[in-house]
Amino acid sequence: MERPFIFINSAMSADGKISTKERKQVRISGNIDFKRMDQLRAGADAIMVGIGTVMADDPSLTVKSPELKKQRLEAGLDENPARVIVDSKARTPVDADIFKKGEGKRIILVSESAPHDKVAELKKKADVIITGKESVDLPAAMGQLRENGIKRLMVEGGATLNWGMISNGLVDEIYTFVGNLIIGGKTAPTFVDGEGSTEDNIIKMELLDAEKIEEGILLKWKVTGK
Numbered sequence: 001m002e003r004p005f006i007f008i009n010s011a012m013s014a015d016g017k018i019s020t021k022e023r024k025q026v027r028i029s030g031n032i033d034f035k036r037m038d039q040l041r042a043g044a045d046a047i048m049v050g051i052g053t054v055m056a057d058d059p060s061l062t063v064k065s066p067e068l069k070k071q072r073l074e075a076g077l078d079e080n081p082a083r084v085i086v087d088s089k090a091r092t093p094v095d096a097d098i099f100k101k102g103e104g105k106r107i108i109l110v111s112e113s114a115p116h117d118k119v120a121e122l123k124k125k126a127d128v129i130i131t132g133k134e135s136v137d138l139p140a141a142m143g144q145l146r147e148n149g150i151k152r153l154m155v156e157g158g159a160t161l162n163w164g165m166i167s168n169g170l171v172d173e174i175y176t177f178v179g180n181l182i183i184g185g186k187t188a189p190t191f192v193d194g195e196g197s198t199e200d201n202i203i204k205m206e207l208l209d210a211e212k213i214e215e216g217i218l219l220k221w222k223v224t225g226k
Protein backbone atom coordinates (compact mmCIF):
# COMPACT_ATOMS: atom_id res chain seq x y z
CA MET A 1 0.00 0.00 0.00
CA GLU A 2 1.33 3.45 -0.88
CA ARG A 3 2.18 5.67 2.09
CA PRO A 4 3.23 9.33 2.50
CA PHE A 5 6.84 10.56 2.60
CA ILE A 6 7.35 10.53 6.37
CA PHE A 7 9.89 12.44 8.45
CA ILE A 8 10.38 12.90 12.19
CA ASN A 9 11.43 16.24 13.63
CA SER A 10 12.50 16.27 17.26
CA ALA A 11 14.51 18.27 19.76
CA MET A 12 16.64 16.42 22.30
CA SER A 13 19.10 17.32 25.04
CA ALA A 14 22.79 16.48 24.65
CA ASP A 15 22.01 13.26 26.56
CA GLY A 16 19.20 12.26 24.18
CA LYS A 17 16.21 13.18 26.36
CA ILE A 18 13.13 14.80 24.84
CA SER A 19 11.49 15.81 28.14
CA THR A 20 11.98 15.44 31.89
CA LYS A 21 11.28 12.37 34.02
CA GLU A 22 7.93 14.01 34.95
CA ARG A 23 7.25 14.22 31.17
CA LYS A 24 7.31 18.01 31.40
CA GLN A 25 7.97 19.74 28.10
CA VAL A 26 11.38 21.46 27.94
CA ARG A 27 12.35 24.29 25.64
CA ILE A 28 15.32 22.67 23.90
CA SER A 29 15.21 24.54 20.58
CA GLY A 30 16.17 28.19 20.33
CA ASN A 31 14.24 30.75 18.26
CA ILE A 32 15.96 29.81 15.00
CA ASP A 33 15.18 26.12 15.41
CA PHE A 34 11.53 26.87 16.30
CA LYS A 35 11.29 28.88 13.06
CA ARG A 36 12.75 25.93 11.13
CA MET A 37 10.19 23.65 12.79
CA ASP A 38 7.40 26.06 11.84
CA GLN A 39 8.57 25.96 8.20
CA LEU A 40 8.53 22.17 8.28
CA ARG A 41 4.99 22.24 9.69
CA ALA A 42 3.84 24.70 7.01
CA GLY A 43 5.31 22.53 4.24
CA ALA A 44 3.64 19.32 5.43
CA ASP A 45 0.21 17.95 4.55
CA ALA A 46 -0.17 16.64 8.10
CA ILE A 47 1.54 16.70 11.50
CA MET A 48 1.24 13.60 13.69
CA VAL A 49 1.88 12.94 17.40
CA GLY A 50 1.14 10.11 19.83
CA ILE A 51 -1.50 10.34 22.54
CA GLY A 52 1.30 10.42 25.15
CA THR A 53 2.40 13.78 23.75
CA VAL A 54 -1.17 15.11 23.74
CA MET A 55 -1.59 14.07 27.40
CA ALA A 56 1.80 15.50 28.42
CA ASP A 57 2.02 18.73 26.40
CA ASP A 58 -1.50 19.47 25.09
CA PRO A 59 0.10 20.86 21.90
CA SER A 60 -1.85 22.84 19.30
CA LEU A 61 0.49 21.80 16.44
CA THR A 62 -0.50 24.93 14.52
CA VAL A 63 1.68 26.94 12.13
CA LYS A 64 2.79 29.98 14.11
CA SER A 65 4.13 32.42 11.47
CA PRO A 66 1.40 34.69 10.00
CA GLU A 67 3.42 34.83 6.75
CA LEU A 68 3.55 31.03 6.43
CA LYS A 69 -0.17 30.76 7.20
CA LYS A 70 -0.87 33.37 4.50
CA GLN A 71 1.25 31.45 2.00
CA ARG A 72 -0.73 28.27 2.71
CA LEU A 73 -4.04 30.08 2.22
CA GLU A 74 -2.77 31.64 -1.05
CA ALA A 75 -1.84 28.16 -2.25
CA GLY A 76 -5.44 27.07 -1.64
CA LEU A 77 -4.54 25.03 1.46
CA ASP A 78 -6.00 25.16 4.96
CA GLU A 79 -4.14 27.54 7.29
CA ASN A 80 -2.77 24.53 9.17
CA PRO A 81 -1.84 21.05 7.94
CA ALA A 82 -4.10 18.25 9.12
CA ARG A 83 -3.33 17.33 12.74
CA VAL A 84 -3.20 13.60 13.40
CA ILE A 85 -3.17 11.79 16.78
CA VAL A 86 -2.23 8.11 17.17
CA ASP A 87 -4.60 7.12 19.95
CA SER A 88 -5.42 3.39 20.16
CA LYS A 89 -7.96 3.71 23.00
CA ALA A 90 -9.51 7.08 21.95
CA ARG A 91 -8.19 8.86 25.06
CA THR A 92 -7.86 12.26 23.35
CA PRO A 93 -9.63 14.85 25.57
CA VAL A 94 -12.46 16.54 23.68
CA ASP A 95 -11.20 19.89 24.96
CA ALA A 96 -7.59 19.32 23.76
CA ASP A 97 -5.86 22.39 22.28
CA ILE A 98 -5.63 20.56 18.97
CA PHE A 99 -9.43 21.06 18.67
CA LYS A 100 -9.55 24.55 20.19
CA LYS A 101 -6.77 26.27 18.23
CA GLY A 102 -6.47 27.00 14.51
CA GLU A 103 -8.35 26.01 11.39
CA GLY A 104 -7.81 22.75 9.53
CA LYS A 105 -8.57 19.08 9.56
CA ARG A 106 -8.09 16.80 12.59
CA ILE A 107 -7.67 13.05 12.23
CA ILE A 108 -7.63 10.59 15.13
CA LEU A 109 -6.22 7.11 14.48
CA VAL A 110 -7.81 4.59 16.86
CA SER A 111 -7.95 0.79 17.15
CA GLU A 112 -10.96 -1.54 17.22
CA SER A 113 -10.59 -1.69 21.02
CA ALA A 114 -11.42 2.02 21.47
CA PRO A 115 -14.66 2.59 23.44
CA HIS A 116 -17.48 3.21 20.94
CA ASP A 117 -19.07 6.07 22.89
CA LYS A 118 -15.76 8.00 23.02
CA VAL A 119 -15.17 7.35 19.31
CA ALA A 120 -18.62 8.78 18.59
CA GLU A 121 -17.73 11.91 20.61
CA LEU A 122 -14.43 12.34 18.75
CA LYS A 123 -16.21 11.94 15.40
CA LYS A 124 -17.99 15.23 16.10
CA LYS A 125 -14.60 16.97 16.15
CA ALA A 126 -12.37 14.94 13.83
CA ASP A 127 -12.18 12.29 11.15
CA VAL A 128 -11.61 8.97 12.89
CA ILE A 129 -9.73 6.13 11.18
CA ILE A 130 -9.97 2.68 12.80
CA THR A 131 -7.13 0.16 12.21
CA GLY A 132 -5.65 -2.67 14.30
CA LYS A 133 -7.23 -4.70 17.09
CA GLU A 134 -5.66 -3.53 20.38
CA SER A 135 -3.37 -0.80 19.07
CA VAL A 136 -3.27 1.23 15.88
CA ASP A 137 -1.86 -0.70 12.91
CA LEU A 138 0.65 1.96 11.86
CA PRO A 139 1.45 0.64 8.32
CA ALA A 140 -2.28 0.33 7.51
CA ALA A 141 -3.00 3.74 9.04
CA MET A 142 -0.23 5.37 6.95
CA GLY A 143 -1.80 3.83 3.84
CA GLN A 144 -5.16 5.31 4.80
CA LEU A 145 -3.61 8.74 5.37
CA ARG A 146 -2.15 8.56 1.85
CA GLU A 147 -5.59 7.65 0.49
CA ASN A 148 -6.86 10.77 2.27
CA GLY A 149 -4.47 12.92 0.21
CA ILE A 150 -1.60 13.17 2.72
CA LYS A 151 1.64 12.93 0.74
CA ARG A 152 4.06 14.55 3.19
CA LEU A 153 3.71 13.65 6.87
CA MET A 154 5.67 15.28 9.71
CA VAL A 155 5.92 13.23 12.92
CA GLU A 156 6.65 15.19 16.11
CA GLY A 157 6.97 12.31 18.58
CA GLY A 158 6.90 11.31 21.26
CA ALA A 159 9.32 8.57 22.15
CA THR A 160 6.95 5.59 21.85
CA LEU A 161 5.41 6.65 18.56
CA ASN A 162 8.89 7.34 17.14
CA TRP A 163 9.83 3.71 17.90
CA GLY A 164 6.58 2.41 16.40
CA MET A 165 7.14 4.33 13.18
CA ILE A 166 10.88 3.63 12.81
CA SER A 167 10.69 -0.06 13.72
CA ASN A 168 7.91 -0.57 11.18
CA GLY A 169 10.10 0.92 8.44
CA LEU A 170 7.76 3.89 8.04
CA VAL A 171 10.26 6.75 8.36
CA ASP A 172 12.23 8.18 5.44
CA GLU A 173 14.16 10.99 7.14
CA ILE A 174 14.88 12.16 10.70
CA TYR A 175 15.81 15.68 11.78
CA THR A 176 17.10 15.97 15.34
CA PHE A 177 18.09 19.22 16.97
CA VAL A 178 20.51 18.47 19.81
CA GLY A 179 20.46 21.32 22.32
CA ASN A 180 22.98 22.43 24.95
CA LEU A 181 21.20 20.86 27.91
CA ILE A 182 21.57 17.75 30.02
CA ILE A 183 18.26 16.51 31.42
CA GLY A 184 19.22 13.07 32.74
CA GLY A 185 17.01 10.58 34.54
CA LYS A 186 16.68 6.95 33.43
CA THR A 187 12.89 7.27 33.08
CA ALA A 188 12.93 10.53 31.12
CA PRO A 189 11.77 9.86 27.53
CA THR A 190 14.57 9.63 24.97
CA PHE A 191 14.24 10.36 21.27
CA VAL A 192 13.20 6.73 20.73
CA ASP A 193 11.88 4.45 23.48
CA GLY A 194 9.53 1.50 22.87
CA GLU A 195 10.77 -2.07 22.86
CA GLY A 196 14.12 -1.35 21.20
CA SER A 197 16.21 -3.35 18.72
CA THR A 198 18.14 -6.55 19.20
CA GLU A 199 21.76 -6.68 17.99
CA ASP A 200 20.84 -8.07 14.55
CA ASN A 201 17.93 -5.70 14.11
CA ILE A 202 19.48 -2.27 14.62
CA ILE A 203 18.19 0.49 12.35
CA LYS A 204 20.83 2.13 10.13
CA MET A 205 20.93 5.68 8.81
CA GLU A 206 22.97 7.85 6.45
CA LEU A 207 24.00 11.32 7.64
CA LEU A 208 22.67 13.88 5.17
CA ASP A 209 23.75 17.07 6.92
CA ALA A 210 25.00 18.58 10.19
CA GLU A 211 24.55 22.27 10.93
CA LYS A 212 25.35 24.35 14.02
CA ILE A 213 22.31 26.40 15.00
CA GLU A 214 22.72 28.78 17.92
CA GLU A 215 24.07 26.66 20.80
CA GLY A 216 23.00 23.30 19.35
CA ILE A 217 23.38 21.15 16.28
CA LEU A 218 20.83 20.02 13.72
CA LEU A 219 21.43 16.53 12.34
CA LYS A 220 19.60 15.35 9.22
CA TRP A 221 19.45 11.61 8.64
CA LYS A 222 18.12 9.34 5.92
CA VAL A 223 16.86 6.02 7.30
CA THR A 224 18.38 3.23 5.24
CA GLY A 225 16.88 0.20 7.02
CA LYS A 226 17.86 -2.76 9.23
Ligand SMILES: NC(=O)C1=CN([C@@H]2O[C@H](COP(=O)(O)OP(=O)(O)OC[C@H]3O[C@@H](n4cnc5c(N)ncnc54)[C@H](O)[C@@H]3O)[C@@H](O)[C@H]2O)C=CC1
Pocket (backbone or CB within 6 Å): 009, 010, 011, 012, 018, 019, 020, 023, 024, 025, 026, 028, 049, 050, 051, 052, 053, 054, 056, 057, 086, 087, 088, 089, 135, 136, 137, 138, 156, 157, 158, 159, 160, 161, 162, 163, 164, 165, 189, 193
Ligand atom coordinates in the same frame (compact mmCIF):
# COMPACT_ATOMS: atom_id res chain seq x y z
N1 LIG B 1 11.33 17.39 22.44
C1 LIG B 1 10.51 17.02 21.49
O1 LIG B 1 10.77 17.27 20.30
C2 LIG B 1 9.26 16.30 21.84
C3 LIG B 1 9.05 15.77 23.09
N2 LIG B 1 7.92 15.06 23.37
C4 LIG B 1 7.76 14.46 24.70
O2 LIG B 1 7.55 13.05 24.57
C5 LIG B 1 6.79 12.59 25.68
C6 LIG B 1 5.67 11.70 25.18
O3 LIG B 1 6.21 10.51 24.65
P1 LIG B 1 5.49 9.13 24.96
O4 LIG B 1 5.01 9.12 26.37
O5 LIG B 1 6.39 8.06 24.54
O6 LIG B 1 4.16 9.18 24.10
P2 LIG B 1 3.86 9.24 22.51
O7 LIG B 1 3.51 10.63 22.16
O8 LIG B 1 4.92 8.55 21.74
O9 LIG B 1 2.53 8.41 22.42
C7 LIG B 1 2.58 7.03 22.68
C8 LIG B 1 1.24 6.41 22.57
O10 LIG B 1 0.86 6.32 21.19
C9 LIG B 1 -0.07 5.30 21.10
N3 LIG B 1 0.10 4.36 20.03
C10 LIG B 1 -0.95 3.79 19.44
N4 LIG B 1 -0.59 2.90 18.53
C11 LIG B 1 0.75 2.87 18.56
C12 LIG B 1 1.69 2.09 17.85
N5 LIG B 1 1.29 1.20 16.95
N6 LIG B 1 2.99 2.29 18.11
C13 LIG B 1 3.35 3.21 19.03
N7 LIG B 1 2.50 3.97 19.76
C14 LIG B 1 1.19 3.79 19.51
C15 LIG B 1 0.03 4.46 22.41
O11 LIG B 1 -1.15 4.76 23.16
C16 LIG B 1 1.24 5.00 23.06
O12 LIG B 1 1.15 4.97 24.46
C17 LIG B 1 6.29 13.81 26.41
O13 LIG B 1 7.03 13.96 27.60
C18 LIG B 1 6.57 14.96 25.45
O14 LIG B 1 6.86 16.16 26.12
C19 LIG B 1 6.96 14.84 22.44
C20 LIG B 1 7.11 15.34 21.17
C21 LIG B 1 8.27 16.10 20.76
Ligand SMILES: Nc1nc(O)c(N)c(N[C@@H]2O[C@H](COP(=O)(O)O)[C@@H](O)[C@H]2O)n1
Pocket (backbone or CB within 6 Å): 009, 010, 011, 025, 026, 027, 028, 029, 033, 034, 037, 049, 053, 057, 058, 059, 060, 061, 062, 156, 157
Ligand atom coordinates in the same frame (compact mmCIF):
# COMPACT_ATOMS: atom_id res chain seq x y z
N1 LIG C 1 11.24 21.30 17.89
C1 LIG C 1 10.92 21.34 19.19
N2 LIG C 1 11.76 21.94 20.07
C2 LIG C 1 11.48 21.96 21.39
O1 LIG C 1 12.34 22.53 22.22
C3 LIG C 1 10.28 21.41 21.85
N3 LIG C 1 9.98 21.46 23.18
C4 LIG C 1 9.40 20.83 20.89
N4 LIG C 1 8.22 20.31 21.29
C5 LIG C 1 7.18 19.91 20.36
O2 LIG C 1 6.31 20.99 20.08
C6 LIG C 1 4.99 20.67 20.54
C7 LIG C 1 4.24 21.90 20.98
O3 LIG C 1 3.70 22.52 19.84
P1 LIG C 1 2.74 23.80 19.94
O4 LIG C 1 3.62 24.93 20.36
O5 LIG C 1 1.67 23.52 20.92
O6 LIG C 1 2.24 24.00 18.55
C8 LIG C 1 5.21 19.67 21.63
O7 LIG C 1 4.12 18.84 21.88
C9 LIG C 1 6.33 18.87 21.01
O8 LIG C 1 5.81 18.02 19.99
N5 LIG C 1 9.75 20.81 19.58
